[in-house]
Amino acid sequence: MPVLSFNGLLVIALVAVAVPVLLALVPRLPVPGAVLEVVAGILVGPSVLGWVHLDAPVRVVSDLGLGMLLFLAGLEIDVGGLRGPLGRLAGWAFGVSVLLGLACGYAFSLAGVGGKPVFLAVVLTSTSAGLLLPLLKDAGLHRAPFGQLVMAGAALAEVVPVMMLSLLFSATSSTSAGRLSSLVALLAVLAAIGLALGRVRNLAALDRLLDRLEDHSAQLRLRAALTLTLAFAVLAERFGFASILGAFAAGLLVRTIDLTGRTPHPQFQVKLEGIGFGFLIPVFFIATGVQFDVRALVSNPAALAEVPLFLLALLVVRAVPALAYARLIGKRRASSAGLMQAATLTFVIVASQIGTASGQISRTTGAALLAAGLLSAALFPALAVKLLPAEPAEPAQGADESAARVPAVLAGEPESFSSDRLAGPTGCGNGSPRRAGEAGRFSAPRRSLTCSRRRRARG
Numbered sequence: 001m002p003v004l005s006f007n008g009l010l011v012i013a014l015v016a017v018a019v020p021v022l023l024a025l026v027p028r029l030p031v032p033g034a035v036l037e038v039v040a041g042i043l044v045g046p047s048v049l050g051w052v053h054l055d056a057p058v059r060v061v062s063d064l065g066l067g068m069l070l071f072l073a074g075l076e077i078d079v080g081g082l083r084g085p086l087g088r089l090a091g092w093a094f095g096v097s098v099l100l101g102l103a104c105g106y107a108f109s110l111a112g113v114g115g116k117p118v119f120l121a122v123v124l125t126s127t128s129a130g131l132l133l134p135l136l137k138d139a140g141l142h143r144a145p146f147g148q149l150v151m152a153g154a155a156l157a158e159v160v161p162v163m164m165l166s167l168l169f170s171a172t173s174s175t176s177a178g179r180l181s182s183l184v185a186l187l188a189v190l191a192a193i194g195l196a197l198g199r200v201r202n203l204a205a206l207d208r209l210l211d212r213l214e215d216h217s218a219q220l221r222l223r224a225a226l227t228l229t230l231a232f233a234v235l236a237e238r239f240g241f242a243s244i245l246g247a248f249a250a251g252l253l254v255r256t257i258d259l260t261g262r263t264p265h266p267q268f269q270v271k272l273e274g275i276g277f278g279f280l281i282p283v284f285f286i287a288t289g290v291q292f293d294v295r296a297l298v299s300n301p302a303a304l305a306e307v308p309l310f311l312l313a314l315l316v317v318r319a320v321p322a323l324a325y326a327r328l329i330g331k332r333r334a335s336s337a338g339l340m341q342a343a344t345l346t347f348v349i350v351a352s353q354i355g356t357a358s359g360q361i362s363r364t365t366g367a368a369l370l371a372a373g374l375l376s377a378a379l380f381p382a383l384a385v386k387l388l389p390a391e392p393a394e395p396a397q398g399a400d401e402s403a404a405r406v407p408a409v410l411a412g413e414p415e416s417f418s419s420d421r422l423a424g425p426t427g428c429g430n431g432s433p434r435r436a437g438e439a440g441r442f443s444a445p446r447r448s449l450t451c452s453r454r455r456r457a458r459g
Contacts, residue, residue, distance in 0.1 A: 041289020
């Protein structure tokens with residue numbers, strides 16, 4: 001039996017501790033922790049210091065971290081938020097992104113970039129929703145319509161590329177019909193499991209059992225969610241797809257059927273994020289930096305020149321379509337939304353690994369894509385925050401009355417009252433409470449706008 005060494009994993013764990021400490025000591029450093037973790041992985045990896053290599057313990061924990069990251073990404077996506085006017089607007093913008101991505105992919109192919117055009121198009125249409133959510137939360141915009149619009153666009157740009165990557169490039173079947181039939185069969189199995197779990201969740205006895213075991217060593221909710229993630233990942237591999245598709249689907253399913261119960265346990269997601277972001281996910285990001293081939297990128301001037309081209313392509317593909325939001329939220333907020341949606345990292349990391357292994361891109365092009373993803377995650381969100389106006393955006397000039405009422409809501413006002421506010425005949429009280437949980441839906445009554453305007457006028 002070979003002797004396993006955990007020295008490399010220990011170094012990675014120490015780096016994972018040092019990165020948040022650095023961010024806490026330098027709070028104005030406008031770089032996400034994930035970017036610093038990848039950069040730190042490059043420093044301790046074979047390309048620079050050579051302290052860590054991708055041995056078996058690091059690889060196993062890194063794979064677990066990737067699955068946890070995709071599960072939490074699926075858990076953050078509000079499928080219901082993709083319905084209605086906001087979802088349709090984000091859908092139209094994403095459709096334009098797909099067309100621009102294909103155009104950029106074929107342009108890169110004609111220019112001699114070492115990658116297949118369709119694969120490059122899929123990568124360029126991606127957005128890391130997991131990077132944007134903390135940013136919007138820190139700015140207090142994740143519940144506001146501006147944040148909901150950004151997250152709807154980011155959700156589409158995460159769900160669709162994962163599906164396309166699995167269908168077109170990670171499936172083991174050699175024919176398109178075989179890949180499509182395998183995907184349909186997998187989705188049917190996952191849907192059947194989801195329906196069965198949804199029915200089980202309606203049992204009151206299960207609620208009582210979960211509540212009784214939640215705060216004990218059993219941690220049943222947590223075990224059930226993580227077991228479901230592992231089961232879906234194994235199922236995806238059995239059907240010939242990458243395990244990330246199963247992990248992502250598990251997160252979507254947990255969000256949809258609400259495994260946390262009719263009254264969600266407040267600590268459920270906190271515990272999940274503690275396991276993921278506390279250890280597993282940082283190991284994945286640092287291990288990604290360990291694998292990053294800096295020498296192949298630096299020694300090849302053509303590959304080095306691809307980095308700014310890919311960065312520009314991300315802006316064109318993801319930021320330009322967001323200008324369609326300008327009529328509703330104003331030009332500055334639309335530009336900010338575009339920069340946020342152009343930030344990608346997680347999907348680029350996964351796609352680069354799959355693309356290199358399947359021959360869709362060369363190793364140097366994969367390194368250039370990853371470098372562009374790192375720069376986009378480091379630069380674009382910081383620029384987006386600076387573009388956010390201090391005051392809500394005004395309605396667009398020349399818009400009709402119905403369109404002019406919408407921007408006042410989307411500029412940052414909550415789109416509906418929560419259950420602790422009352423909406424009466426005048427919109428300012430003495431009425432019946434709205435249902436809790438409706439905040440975040442695009443259903444603001446006209447009287448709520450009138451009330452907020454009166455308050456501002458009195459102030």
